[in-house]
Ligand SMILES: Cc1cc2nc3c(=O)[nH]c(=O)nc-3n(C[C@H](O)[C@H](O)[C@H](O)COP(=O)(O)OP(=O)(O)OC[C@H]3O[C@@H](n4cnc5c(N)ncnc54)[C@H](O)[C@@H]3O)c2cc1C
C-alpha cells in the first residue's frame with residue numbers, strides 16, 4: 653500500500669478515538685512512586701471511559717497549582733501509560749519527568765490529594781491492520797519519558813493477539829526509568845547513549861537492525877520520544893517503505909482544539925492541531941518531527 657494511502661486511511665479513522673465526557677472532573681490520587689529518574693502517579697477516574705493507547709489527558713492539581721509566580725496557570729498534557737478497571741473506577745497511571753513548575757507539582761502528588769482531569773483526548777494509535785492489510789505485527793520504539801503511551805498500547809495490542817517487539821532508549825541513567833514497572837510482562841530491548849543499560853547508542857540503531865529482517869514487510873512501527881528520535885524513526889521508515897505512527901508533543905494550552913497553540917506543519921502544506929488531529933500522526937503526514945519548541949530532550 654502506498655504511503656499516501658496510509659495517511660488517508662489514518663485520517664479517516666478520526667472517529668475511532670474514545671471521546672472524553674464534557675468538562676473536567678476531580679479524581680483522587682491513589683499512588684505516587686519513583687521509577688528510576690521518573691515517577692509514576694495514579695488516579696481513580698470514576699466517570700471517564702477507558703482510553704486507547706496514544707490518547708492523553710489534561711491534568712492540574714486541585715491544590716498548589718499556580719503557586720510559583722502564578723505558574724503553572726494552565727493544565728498540562730499527559731499521555732496515559734496504563735488504565736485498569738477497579739471496583740472504584742478506572743485506575744489511570746501517568747509517567748512524569750519533572751522539567752518545570754507543572755511537572756514538579758505533579759511529581760510530588762500524595763495519595764488522597766485531588767487532581768483535575770480532562771480526557772481521554774486526541775487520536776490514538778491505529779491497529780497494524782488499519783495501516784495496511786499485510787501488516788500483522790508491531791514494533792514499539794520509545795525514547796525516555798516517551799515510553800509512557802507505548803506501555804498501554806503494548807497491552808492493548810497483545811489483547812488483540814498482535815505480536816509486539818519493544819525497543820526503548822534512554823539518554824543516560826538520570827533520564828531513564830519506568831521499564832520495570834510498565835513493561836514487566838515482556839521482553840524489551842534497551843539502548844542508552846551513556847551505555848548504562850543495553851546497547852550503547854541510539855534506540856534507532858536497534859530499529860534499523862530489526863528492519864533489516866522480515867519485519868520491514870510485516871510490522872507497523874509506533875514511536876514516541878524526543879523530536880530528534882521521532883525524526884530519525886520517520887526517515888528510517890520512509891526510506892524502507894515501512895508504515896509508522898508517531899506520538900508527538902507540542903505546547904498545548906487547551907488540549908481540545910480551541911487555542912491553535914499546538915500547530916504542526918503538514919507534509920503537503922498547511923498545519924494540523926496536534927491535540928485533535930494527533931497526538932498520534934502517520935509519519936508520512938508531517939513535514940518533520942522537529943517542530944520548534946516541542947517535546948522532551950529524552
Ligand atoms: C500529548 C502530550 C503528552 C505528554 N505526555 C507526557 C508524559 O507522559 N509525561 C511527561 O512528563 N510529560 C508529558 N508531556 C509533556 C508535558 O505536558 C510538558 O512537559 C509540560 O509542559 C511540562 O509542564 P511544566 O509546567 O512542568 O514545564 P513548562 O514550564 O511547560 O516547560 C519546562 C521546560 O520544558 C519545555 N517543554 C515542556 N513541555 C514541552 C512541550 N510539550 N513541548 C515543548 N517543550 C516543552 C519548555 O520549553 C521548558 O524548557 C506531554 C505533552 C504532550 C503534548
Ligand code: FES
Nearest residue numbers: 907909911912927
Ligand atoms: S492545544 Fe489548543 S488547539 Fe491544540
